[in-house]
Amino acid sequence: xxxxxxxxxxxxxxxxxxxxxxxxxxxxxxxxAQLDVITVVPNFGVTLVSSYFDxxxxxxxxSKTRQALTDTVGRVLGPERNKDVRHLVAxxxxxxxxxxxxxxxxxxxxxxxxxxxxxxxxxLGPNAARVVRHSNCSVYVVRG
Numbered sequence: 001x002x003x004x005x006x007x008x009x010x011x012x013x014x015x016x017x018x019x020x021x022x023x024x025x026x027x028x029x030x031x032x033a034q035l036d037v038i039t040v041v042p043n044f045g046v047t048l049v050s051s052y053f054d055x056x057x058x059x060x061x062x063s064k065t066r067q068a069l070t071d072t073v074g075r076v077l078g079p080e081r082n083k084d085v086r087h088l089v090a091x092x093x094x095x096x097x098x099x100x101x102x103x104x105x106x107x108x109x110x111x112x113x114x115x116x117x118x119x120x121x122x123x124l125g126p127n128a129a130r131v132v133r134h135s136n137c138s139v140y141v142v143r144g
Contacts, residue, residue: 001138003031007107009098009131012039012068017113020142021076024111027140036105038088039069040097065089095130102137110139 008024010017021037028035041061066089074082086105090097102110112128132139 001108003027003033003108005034005036005105005107006109006111007098007102007105008035008037008111009094010037010039010069010072010113012065012072014113016144018072018076019144020111020113021073023140023142025077025081027109027111033108034086034105035084036086036088036101036107037069037073038090038098038101039065040090040092040094041065043091043093062089062091094127095134098127098131099134102135108137110135110137112139112141114141114143 006024006028008021010020024035024037027033066087069087069089070082073085073087077085088101090101098110098112101107110131112131114125114128128139128141132141
């Protein structure tokens with residue numbers, strides 16, 4: 001199987017996800033595939049709590065998260081590699097946004113972390129499990 005496009009899903013506030021990013025980069029380099037890195041922020045615009053935030057809060061959060069994502073990728077993979085990576089920030093449901101980004105990018109592979117779930121989830125976090133279950137492409141789960 002030749003992989004042309006890899007989508008790596010990380011949480012920029014989760015230090016364990018740096019291993020996920022490194023793994024995705026290694027896999028992308030094997031086939032000289034495009035590496036896209038996505039992080040998802042909550043969508044405050046459609047919830048009951050949205051009235052408690054400033055009108056521009058969502059836009060500011062996305063902007064700050066985009067910068068944090070770019071900085072994180074640069075720190076982990078290096079500035080030269082960071083130039084070739086597409087940085088994606090989505091707002092909404094984590095697994096839904098990951099699946100939609102993979103669909104839009106035509107990703108052949110999604111790389112995601114398992115995120116220390118408890119036993120009731122059978123050793124796979126809820127978002128990773130949903131991505132695995134509903135993805136139209138292969139999913140590589142990185143365990144901590």
